[in-house]
Structure formats: C-alpha cells, structure tokens
Amino acid sequence: MPGIDASDILLETSSLVAVNKPAGIIVHGDGTGQPTLTGLVRDLIGARDGALQAGELQALQRLDRETSGIVLFSRRKATQPAYDRLIAEHGIDKRYLAIVDGAPAWRARVFCAPIGRDRHDARRMRVSRTGKAATTHARVLDSRHLGNRALTLLEVRIETGRKHQIRVHLAHAGLPLHGDGLYGTPAPDGLMLHAYRLSFSDPLDGSRISIVTEAPERMRRLFPRALGRLRNG
Numbered sequence: 001m002p003g004i005d006a007s008d009i010l011l012e013t014s015s016l017v018a019v020n021k022p023a024g025i026i027v028h029g030d031g032t033g034q035p036t037l038t039g040l041v042r043d044l045i046g047a048r049d050g051a052l053q054a055g056e057l058q059a060l061q062r063l064d065r066e067t068s069g070i071v072l073f074s075r076r077k078a079t080q081p082a083y084d085r086l087i088a089e090h091g092i093d094k095r096y097l098a099i100v101d102g103a104p105a106w107r108a109r110v111f112c113a114p115i116g117r118d119r120h121d122a123r124r125m126r127v128s129r130t131g132k133a134a135t136t137h138a139r140v141l142d143s144r145h146l147g148n149r150a151l152t153l154l155e156v157r158i159e160t161g162r163k164h165q166i167r168v169h170l171a172h173a174g175l176p177l178h179g180d181g182l183y184g185t186p187a188p189d190g191l192m193l194h195a196y197r198l199s200f201s202d203p204l205d206g207s208r209i210s211i212v213t214e215a216p217e218r219m220r221r222l223f224p225r226a227l228g229r230l231r232n233g
Contacts, residue, residue, distance in 0.1 A: 002022040002025055004019065004020075004022065004037070004041065005044070006044065009044075010211050010213055015076055015083075015202075015204055016072060016073065017041065017057065018073070019071050019073065020068070021063055021069060022068055023191065024190075028062065038057065038058070038073075042055070056075060057075055058073060059072070059073050060073060060080075060083050060084070061087070064164065064167075064193075066191035067191060068195070069096070069194045069195025069196055070197070070213055071195075072092075082204055085203065086200060090159055091203075092198055092200040093157065093199045093200065094197075094198055095155060095196060095197035096157075096166060096194060096195050096196065097141075097196050097215050097219060098138075098154045098170065098192060099153055099192035100170055100192075101149060101150070101175065101176055101177075101184060102150055102152065103150040103152055104140065109138055109139075110135065110136070111134075111135070111136040112133075113127040113131075114127065115128065115132060115165060115168050116131025116132065124183070125163050126172075127172045132160075132162055134165050134168075134169065136157070136158050136159075136166060136169045136170075137159075138154045138157075138170070139154065139155050140152060140153070140154060141153045141154060141223075141226050144223070151178060151223075152175070153222075153227070154170075164182075167193070171184060179192050180193075192219055192222070194216055194219060196213055196215060197212050198211045199211070215227045
C-alpha cells in the first residue's frame with residue numbers, strides 16, 4: 001500500500017493543504033476499512049502539529065484510486081463552505097497529464113458528451129444522452145510508438161467533475177487511457193492519468209494560488225523529453 005510523507009505536501013496555508021496523491025490510494029473511505037488519503041494526511045499533520053490541528057481536515061476533491069496527483073484539503077470547517085462554493089461554481093482550473101492508446105487526428109479537441117451510469121456495469125460510467133453535462137478539453141503534447149502501439153501524451157483540462165469523466169470521454173473517442181483496465185486494456189504500470197496543476201483565486205483573501213507537481217515516474221519513462229520540458233517550464 002503506498003504511503004505519503006512530508007515531501008508530498010505541496011502547499012499549506014491556514015485554511016488549505018494540497019497533497020500529491022500516489023496511485024493506489026482512495027481519497028475517502030469506501031466501507032472496506034482500507035487506508036485513505038484523508039486518514040494518512042490527518043495522521044501526518046496530527047503527528048507534527050497535534051490531533052486538534054488535523055481533526056477538521058476534509059478533502060475538497062476526489063481522484064480515482066489509480067489516478068495520481070494533486071488533492072486539495074480544507075483545514076477548517078468554518079472556511080470549508082467557501083471552497084465548496086468555489087468548486088461548485090467551477091472556479092478551479094484543473095489540468096491533467098494523460099497517456100492514451102492511439103494517435104488522434106486532431107491537435108486539440110473539446111468533448112461535450114453528457115456522462116451517466118452504465119446500467120450494465122455498476123463500476124462504469126458511459127456517454128449517455130440522459131447523463132449529466134460534462135466538458136473536457138484535450139491537447140496533444142507528444143506522441144510515440146511502443147512496439148506497434150501508438151501512444152499520445154495529452155494535457156487535459158476539465159470544466160466539470162463527473163465520475164471517470166476523462167476516462168469516459170477519451171475512451172468514447174477511441175483513445176482509452178493507457179493502462180485503464182476498466183475502459184481499455186490494463187498495463188503493468190497502471191493507469192496513466194495524473195492531476196498535475198491546480199490554479200484558482202482563494203475565496204478568502206483573493207490571492208492567486210497555483211500548485212504544480214511533476215508527472216510520476218511511470219509516465220516519465222514513456223515520455224521523458226516532453227515531461228522533462230513541462231517540468232522545467
């Protein structure tokens with residue numbers, strides 16, 4: 001089971017904590033008793049600052065178990081509603097790095113198909129005319145071949161936060177995420193999706209916050225030059 005340490009804390013203010021979540025950890029409890037990112041962050045901060053400083057910590061976002069990257073936490077119940085409104089009003093610019101199987105014919109594209117539950121498989125979501133509105137922006141950063149398979153590195157920005165939104169939109173376009181066993185084909189290194197950038201104006205004081213984390217090793221191995229350039233600005 002992956003864990004976290006102090007190096008995974010990307011930002012701390014009096015009201016927020018941002019953490020770099022490793023793949024393989026759920027953010028919230030699912031009733032199975034498995035360790036959660038929320039519990040690990042509370043333990044980490046509690047060991048340093050005392051349990052009272054960590055007790056009100058709540059995740060403001062959710063990432064799938066196998067998705068890595070930035071997760072934002074509210075530190076205080078008194079200020080959490082302001083951040084909940086920020087998210088509900090789509091006030092956070094969320095960017096992901098994604099590696100997909102295939103070579104798109106486009107350099108940039110916007111996906112607007114609504115997303116709903118798959119009635120035949122409770123684990124899955126699907127594009128559905130009766131689903132909820134969802135908007136995903138994707139642009140190509142690089143491409144290569146792995147054996148006889150084409151791989152493409154994308155930067156993805158989402159306006160909405162539907163469950164499995166990026167995975168569903170890209171799979172529906174014939175570009176499943178590399179390593180996505182639910183919507184495509186599993187791979188030894190796992191799902192190639194990483195939440196690498198968040199930016200927003202803090203609703204408490206108006207300050208501009210931008211949080212960036214580099215891609216994990218599993219993705220850098222496939223696109224070392226492109227992800228190296230991105231890391232170095």
